[in-house]
Amino acid sequence: MFRTSAARRASRLARNFATVVDTAGVKVAAVDNGEATSAVTFLVKAGSRYQNKPGVAHALKNFAFKSTSKRSALGTIRESELYGGVLSSSLSREHLALTAEFLRGDEPFFVDVLSSFLTNAKFTRHELQEYVAPVCESEATAAAENPASRAVELAHILAFRQGLGAPLFSTADNHVTVDYIKDFASSAFTKDNVAVLGTGVSQETLSKLVEQSLGSLASSGSLSSPASTYFGGETRVDSHHGPQTVFIGFGKTGAFSPELAVLSSHLSPQPSLKWSKGLSPIVAEIPETASVQTVLLPYSDASLFGLLVQGQTTEDVKAAGKAAVAALKEAGNVKGEELKRAIAKAKFAIASSAEGRNGLIATLGPKVLSGAASTLEDTLSSLDKVQASALSQATASLLKTKPTYVAVGDISALPYADELGL
Amino acid sequence: MFRTSAARRASRLARNFATVVDTAGVKVAAVDNGEATSAVTFLVKAGSRYQNKPGVAHALKNFAFKSTSKRSALGTIRESELYGGVLSSSLSREHLALTAEFLRGDEPFFVDVLSSFLTNAKFTRHELQEYVAPVCESEATAAAENPASRAVELAHILAFRQGLGAPLFSTADNHVTVDYIKDFASSAFTKDNVAVLGTGVSQETLSKLVEQSLGSLASSGSLSSPASTYFGGETRVDSHHGPQTVFIGFGKTGAFSPELAVLSSHLSPQPSLKWSKGLSPIVAEIPETASGQTTEDVKAAGKAAVAALKEAGNVKGEELKRAIAKAKFAIASSAEGRNGLIATLGPKVLSGAASTLEDTLSSLDKVQASALSQATASLLKTKPTYVAVGDISALPYADELGL
Numbered sequence: 001m002f003r004t005s006a007a008r009r010a011s012r013l014a015r016n017f018a019t020v021v022d023t024a025g026v027k028v029a030a031v032d033n034g035e036a037t038s039a040v041t042f043l044v045k046a047g048s049r050y051q052n053k054p055g056v057a058h059a060l061k062n063f064a065f066k067s068t069s070k071r072s073a074l075g076t077i078r079e080s081e082l083y084g085g086v087l088s089s090s091l092s093r094e095h096l097a098l099t100a101e102f103l104r105g106d107e108p109f110f111v112d113v114l115s116s117f118l119t120n121a122k123f124t125r126h127e128l129q130e131y132v133a134p135v136c137e138s139e140a141t142a143a144a145e146n147p148a149s150r151a152v153e154l155a156h157i158l159a160f161r162q163g164l165g166a167p168l169f170s171t172a173d174n175h176v177t178v179d180y181i182k183d184f185a186s187s188a189f190t191k192d193n194v195a196v197l198g199t200g201v202s203q204e205t206l207s208k209l210v211e212q213s214l215g216s217l218a219s220s221g222s223l224s225s226p227a228s229t230y231f232g233g234e235t236r237v238d239s240h241h242g243p244q245t246v247f248i249g250f251g252k253t254g255a256f257s258p259e260l261a262v263l264s265s266h267l268s269p270q271p272s273l274k275w276s277k278g279l280s281p282i283v284a285e286i287p288e289t290a291s292v293q294t295v296l297l298p299y300s301d302a303s304l305f306g307l308l309v310q311g312q313t314t315e316d317v318k319a320a321g322k323a324a325v326a327a328l329k330e331a332g333n334v335k336g337e338e339l340k341r342a343i344a345k346a347k348f349a350i351a352s353s354a355e356g357r358n359g360l361i362a363t364l365g366p367k368v369l370s371g372a373a374s375t376l377e378d379t380l381s382s383l384d385k386v387q388a389s390a391l392s393q394a395t396a397s398l399l400k401t402k403p404t405y406v407a408v409g410d411i412s413a414l415p416y417a418d419e420l421g422l
Numbered sequence: 423m424f425r426t427s428a429a430r431r432a433s434r435l436a437r438n439f440a441t442v443v444d445t446a447g448v449k450v451a452a453v454d455n456g457e458a459t460s461a462v463t464f465l466v467k468a469g470s471r472y473q474n475k476p477g478v479a480h481a482l483k484n485f486a487f488k489s490t491s492k493r494s495a496l497g498t499i500r501e502s503e504l505y506g507g508v509l510s511s512s513l514s515r516e517h518l519a520l521t522a523e524f525l526r527g528d529e530p531f532f533v534d535v536l537s538s539f540l541t542n543a544k545f546t547r548h549e550l551q552e553y554v555a556p557v558c559e560s561e562a563t564a565a566a567e568n569p570a571s572r573a574v575e576l577a578h579i580l581a582f583r584q585g586l587g588a589p590l591f592s593t594a595d596n597h598v599t600v601d602y603i604k605d606f607a608s609s610a611f612t613k614d615n616v617a618v619l620g621t622g623v624s625q626e627t628l629s630k631l632v633e634q635s636l637g638s639l640a641s642s643g644s645l646s647s648p649a650s651t652y653f654g655g656e657t658r659v660d661s662h663h664g665p666q667t668v669f670i671g672f673g674k675t676g677a678f679s680p681e682l683a684v685l686s687s688h689l690s691p692q693p694s695l696k697w698s699k700g701l702s703p704i705v706a707e708i709p710e711t712a713s714g715q716t717t718e719d720v721k722a723a724g725k726a727a728v729a730a731l732k733e734a735g736n737v738k739g740e741e742l743k744r745a746i747a748k749a750k751f752a753i754a755s756s757a758e759g760r761n762g763l764i765a766t767l768g769p770k771v772l773s774g775a776a777s778t779l780e781d782t783l784s785s786l787d788k789v790q791a792s793a794l795s796q797a798t799a800s801l802l803k804t805k806p807t808y809v810a811v812g813d814i815s816a817l818p819y820a821d822e823l824g825l
Binding site (some may be wrong): 161231235237416 | 579653659814819821
């Protein structure tokens, strides 16, 4: 990937969307580090949080690059391949991202492909039936069959109920129709809801292209989502394949909290050297056949923090869960060198996630969309400033909230929340 | 069914297993009201509560009347049909009941059929694979597809965890083998775990037959279950067919409580006259237009039900009398038929106490308004058991219903 080497380059590679240009109402930000390929991402506030009917956001994401007034679906595929480009769409709970990666110089075509989905997609019924619905069904099934993702999905439902708790995936039982999708698209695809992010393109080129193609979008739409509230709760779901799984989560409202990131990296059993045990306080206590992961999911106005415990047997999960909860309760007392280690680990995690293209968009894109210019340095320096007292306060207030406890596997044998010390 | 009519009979029909005779270690009780048919039930403490591996009790119940050392499965069926009898087995969380109904005079054969399952069942692997496992699977699936029974099953798991919370049904994933079943059967089929109940047979005949056939059983076994504890909890399960369902439960430990029965009959929306609204405090609050299909309906009805439950502690006077009368009638009429009689009074025989219906009914009569409100208050203080089956994103949560 890209390495900063003083010998080779005098100036730092730009890792920021420092300049956000308002182009006819749409936020455009680009950074050009001289890569061989370019990429443009249209980031839309059309995540599952904003859907008015369950499953619509997922269906909209899978409708990307199907027929528009300008090109048929097949035409889009053929032309993109002729140019040597790669198209993709992805969905998170808050954002829909449409990305095109291509060779330098092909910006006009690919910006046009992405824009036409926003301005004149056809959303035909036969495409829904033949292409979109089966893909939705298979993605939903794959997520449901994986106990870890199923547990995290259920945790969101319990933790946030509406908004961030809306189901991410769409199944056949949702009976999504093209009319629902059209409704959702027309309220989501407005100028104030879209940000265009480019890497390997120049700001001027991108702004000019966006002005041309997105000029016809409506200025503002009716899409909104009430502010998140954290509830918490407990549930157990039967599953017969995959490891026994338990998710122990806590939530808080408010913007990204550096204390939470430091807490997460302090507990995270992921070692810095593969196959070593690492220095996490959890690892020392859990059985060899069990695994614990920390999960930190920050959203724009809430965060979900949790421990994902997995094992082959429910006894392993129970032992590992107890150890993890005990370590979490102790984590508030971290200070001195341990605190430094946790801060360094958190900084590295965020910095390295912004190395690649996808990571850069995922980390900094949402801030562009919400209107603030954002740099990686801001985030990293906020982590540096975390004090031991602030960390212990944040941990204590987190533990006071109602936990979100999800058990996936053999529900008669998996532990209950009170058996793990919650 | 049987009606007590002063004009026709001078004496009351016996509705009790008043005399329990200890026959070589096995409790035997019989009552004979001169019915045309007879029935004998072997009640065994082998419910899902006592199973050591999930699903074994269900498999054992479905193994009833398969091959024994004496008769093949086919032979059992043919001989029973030649006699004109009906065999059945049923499972509850605490008991396994094996029942034979037959014409008067055929007691020896049918007591022998029932006993041979206890003493010398073969539990062959091919029968498990070909007959028992598919029946277990289909019964489990039928229960899981019904949102109401699924909700109640999950409620048990949350409420009691072990013992009474053990799963009632057996699915393929339990991987039950004949060895597990043999183990369970040998620890459950002991003399102190079995009661023999007969209707339409005389006590002496039944005792003699039981002494002959169950004499070889072990005296006491190793089956035990720790005392129940009530926990409570919450869970939501996705389901795409059937009505949206929510179960709001509370539990208590201890023997049968007449106050709880009166509370239940006070709130029960089941009307005494079909198609009428009835006098339950819940029914007045549920919207008329509620179809019951949507989660909004469930939310409104749930709120009304919880509110009525909280108010129910204040019942007194005529309302209390109504509730007591309804509870008495429910229990009395459930003991009218054969199955109901065994279900209501059988367990008490098994636990060693002679039991009469009158005892239960008079305990209901003695329920006071103060005792009822106390029982309701302590019930509401426990952690509720809340199960939602249906569209989990839309169904209400426990705190949205006022719990």
